[in-house]
Amino acid sequence: MTADVDYLNRYDASRFPSPLVTVDSVLFTLHQQSLCVLLVERAAPPQQGLWGLPGGFIDMQQDDGTRATALRKLTEKTGIVPSWLEELGTVSGPGRDPRGWSLTVAWFALIAWEDCEPHIATVSDARWVPVEQLGDYALAFDHGDIIQMALSRLRQKTMYSLLPVYALPACFTHGQLQEATEIILGQPIQRKSLIRRFEASGMFEETGESAATGARKARLWRRKPGVDIHLFSRNLLAD
Amino acid sequence: MTADVDYLNRYDASRFPSPLVTVDSVLFTLHQQSLCVLLVERAAPPQQGLWGLPGGFIDMQQDDGTRATALRKLTEKTGIVPSWLEELGTVSGPGRDPRGWSLTVAWFALIAWEDCEPHIATVSDARWVPVEQLGDYALAFDHGDIIQMALSRLRQKTMYSLLPVYALPACFTHGQLQEATEIILGQPIQRKSLIRRFEASGMFEETGESAATGARKARLWRRKPGVDIHLFSRNLLAD
Numbered sequence: 012m013t014a015d016v017d018y019l020n021r022y023d024a025s026r027f028p029s030p031l032v033t034v035d036s037v038l039f040t041l042h043q044q045s046l047c048v049l050l051v052e053r054a055a056p057p058q059q060g061l062w063g064l065p066g067g068f069i070d071m072q073q074d075d076g077t078r079a080t081a082l083r084k085l086t087e088k089t090g091i092v093p094s095w096l097e098e099l100g101t102v103s104g105p106g107r108d109p110r111g112w113s114l115t116v117a118w119f120a121l122i123a124w125e126d127c128e129p130h131i132a133t134v135s136d137a138r139w140v141p142v143e144q145l146g147d148y149a150l151a152f153d154h155g156d157i158i159q160m161a162l163s164r165l166r167q168k169t170m171y172s173l174l175p176v177y178a179l180p181a182c183f184t185h186g187q188l189q190e191a192t193e194i195i196l197g198q199p200i201q202r203k204s205l206i207r208r209f210e211a212s213g214m215f216e217e218t219g220e221s222a223a224t225g226a227r228k229a230r231l232w233r234r235k236p237g238v239d240i241h242l243f244s245r246n247l248l249a250d
Numbered sequence: 251m252t253a254d255v256d257y258l259n260r261y262d263a264s265r266f267p268s269p270l271v272t273v274d275s276v277l278f279t280l281h282q283q284s285l286c287v288l289l290v291e292r293a294a295p296p297q298q299g300l301w302g303l304p305g306g307f308i309d310m311q312q313d314d315g316t317r318a319t320a321l322r323k324l325t326e327k328t329g330i331v332p333s334w335l336e337e338l339g340t341v342s343g344p345g346r347d348p349r350g351w352s353l354t355v356a357w358f359a360l361i362a363w364e365d366c367e368p369h370i371a372t373v374s375d376a377r378w379v380p381v382e383q384l385g386d387y388a389l390a391f392d393h394g395d396i397i398q399m400a401l402s403r404l405r406q407k408t409m410y411s412l413l414p415v416y417a418l419p420a421c422f423t424h425g426q427l428q429e430a431t432e433i434i435l436g437q438p439i440q441r442k443s444l445i446r447r448f449e450a451s452g453m454f455e456e457t458g459e460s461a462a463t464g465a466r467k468a469r470l471w472r473r474k475p476g477v478d479i480h481l482f483s484r485n486l487l488a489d
Contacts, residue, residue, distance in 0.1 A: 027307035029268035032353060068266035069342075071351040076343045098339045101355050103308075104315045112310040114271060114355070116340050171410045 030103065031113035034080040035066030035154070037099065037161035038091065039121045041178045045141035046194055048158055049127075051088055052136040053151055057109050063151035064158070065089055065137070066115070077116040089137050091127050093120035095177055095241055099161050107153045119161040121177040121195075168241075169195050173212055176240050182218050184229040185209070214238040269342065270352035273319040274305030274393070276338065276400035277330065278360045280417045284380035285433055287397055288366075290327055291375040292390055296348050302390035303397070304328055304376070305354070316355040328376050330366050332359035334416055334480055338400050346392045358400040360416040360434075407480075408434050412451055415479050421457050423468040424448070453477040 038049040050062040065088040066081070074080045078096065085091050096118050103114035127139075140148060142162060145155065168174050175191040176183075188209065189202055209215065209232075216235050221228040234240065277288040289301040304327040305320070313319045317335065324330050335357050342353035366378075379387060381401060384394065407413050414430040415422075427448065428441055448454065448471075455474050460467040473479065 028310065029271050030308060030310060032268050032271060069269060069351075069353075071267065071269060071344065077340060077353065100337045101316060101340060103355075105310065112308075114308075114316065116342075116353070 031108060031111055032069055033066055033108075033113065033115040034069060034077045034084065035064040035115050035117050035157060036081045036085055036096070037064055037117060037119040037158055038085070038089075038093065038127070039119070039161070039165060039178075040124050040127055040139060041191055041194055042124045042139060042141075044194060045143070046162075046197075047139040047141050048145070048161075049089065049091075050138050050140050050148060050150075052138075054136065058151040060149075061151040062138075062140075062148045063154045064117075078118070081116075081118040089127075091122065093122050094126075095239075096120045097241065099157070099164055102153060102157060102160075115157070117157050117161065119164065121165060121174060123178055123180055125180055166196055172243055173209060173214070173240050176234065182220065182231045182233050184222050184224065184231060186224055186229055212243050214240060214243060270347060270350055271308055272305055272347075272352065272354040273308060273316045273323065274303040274354050274356050274396060275320045275324055275335070276303055276356060276358040276397055277324070277328075277332065277366070278358070278400070278404060278417075279363050279366055279378060280430055280433055281363045281378060281380075283433060284382070285401075285436075286378040286380050287384070287400075288328065288330075289377050289379050289387060289389075291377075293375065297390040300390040301377075301379075301387045302393045303356075317357070320355075320357040328366075330361065332361050333365075334478075335359045336480065338396070338403055341392060341396060341399075354396070356396050356400065358403065360404065360413060362417055362419055364419055405435055411482055412448060412453070412479050415473065421459065421470045421472050423461050423463065423470060425463055425468055451482045453479060453482060 036049075040047050040049075049065060051065045053059050053061050053063050065085055067084045069077065069080045070083070074083065078098075081096060082092065085093070097120065099117040099119045101114055101116050103112075105112045107113055107115075142158075145158065150158075165174070169192060173188075175188060175195055178191050178195075179187055185202075185206055189200065189205055192205060193199055214235055215232045215238075218231040218233050220231045222231055223229075275288075279286050279288075288304060290304045292298050292300050292302050304324055306323045308316065308319045309322070313322065317337075320335060321331065324332070336359065338356040338358045340353055340355050342351075344351045346352055346354075381397075384397065389397075404413070408431060412427075414427060414434055417430050417434075418426055424441075424445055428439065428444055431444060432438055453474055454471045454477075457470040457472050459470045461470055462468075
């Protein structure tokens with residue numbers, strides 16, 4: 012280990028200075044038949060007053076990784092703790108932040124309205140914005156691009172998984188799953204394929220209750236305990 | 251913009267110092283019936299002499315993003331320029347590098363042996379290692395974990411896409427695609443499902459030639475021009 016210690020002493024940070032590093036989260040929910048994204052009004056420069064993603068700098072004293080940074084910032088700025096949070100990717104370069112060459116690690120999640128609505132009510136500068144109304148907001152940095160990346164990823168994953176379940180209440184009907192899937196994709200899907208996928212996943216069980224949908228009753232389903240929905244995908248072994 | 255300029259002057263880097271930031275690439279190929287990953291012997295401390303992923307620090311003067319860093323380092327260290335390179339994700343934390351809190355942005359690719367073999371021959375400290383032999387190598391940092399992440403992602407994507415085509419020569423048979431898919435997954439698949447997916451993608455055309463496979467002849471296929479294989483996935487609209 013002597014060589015490593017020597018190296019630490021000789022390490023010349025000025026040769027390869029680090030870029031600025033931030034962490035940002037794109038949170039989606041479904042509300043009033045719309046796919047919505049969470050924006051926060053920037054309280055400080057740069058770009059004070061513009062709307063951006065909840066996020067901030069890594070605190071190397073506190074955070075054991077960028078997931079911890081994302082969750083800490085979400086708690087501080089929105090009070091929301093998503094049950095599933097996935098890394099979207101990074102965006103980096105010399106031009107995206109006036110403070111210099113910067114890199115942000117972006118995370119994303121889809122959460123049920125029931126789980127975010129009570130918290131957000133207490134934060135005056137956070138707002139759920141329907142994705143089709145994003146054009147009305149002056150967005151900070153390249154956060155508009157990051158939201159579009161997250162939207163693509165969410166739609167792509169919705170195509171081959173059962174991710175929309177994250178946006179549903181704990182007990183839900185096939186009809187609610189279809190509706191959530193179609194709102195996310197922005198287009199109708201083949202209900203038969205969706206139900207086949209749902210049943211083949213083996214991830215859900217009937218609650219024994221049913222919900223009235225118009226004149227008919229529909230069975231209610233819930234996740235089996237300990238199931239990770241984002242790990243399922245329709246695949247070559249199951250086809 | 252005055253507020254922003256003020257802010258630049260007041261920006262206190264010591265309050266949120268940046269972590270060390272590196273970029274690493276996981277390159278896969280198929281060779282002699284094995285899925286192989288590219289390792290490079292570390293020429294300098296820390297962890298000199300151990301085997302790691304080709305990568306290094308961002309050069310903020312040269313690189314316009316971490317993809318550029320990944321490609322620059324691949325060229326310098328291996329001579330390989332993959333036609334497709336996708337971000338795998340980041341790994342970060344206080345314990346992964348003896349030099350301090352660090353973050354690496356990992357990229358991955360699958361390339362045809364024909365495209366990498368001539369280059370690698372000229373680099374003495376780079377080696378293609380079958381994934382089942384990784385245990386024989388002393389790996390630097392957490393690069394073993396990053397390789398496992400990349401392997402999972404590659405297998406996951408193989409389940410719902412036609413990614414294995416990247417490992418094939420320009421003209422290939424259905425049998426070669428099946429074989430590549432099975433080597434990557436490490437298990438047999440349903441040929442009928444694979445062929446159905448291949449045909450439904452609309453991404454390929456017959457060359458008009460055929461290849462001898464044992465006593466029979468098999469038709470040869472190639473990608474249509476301009477097709478991005480990684481954008482295809484079996485999905486709810488196509489099912």
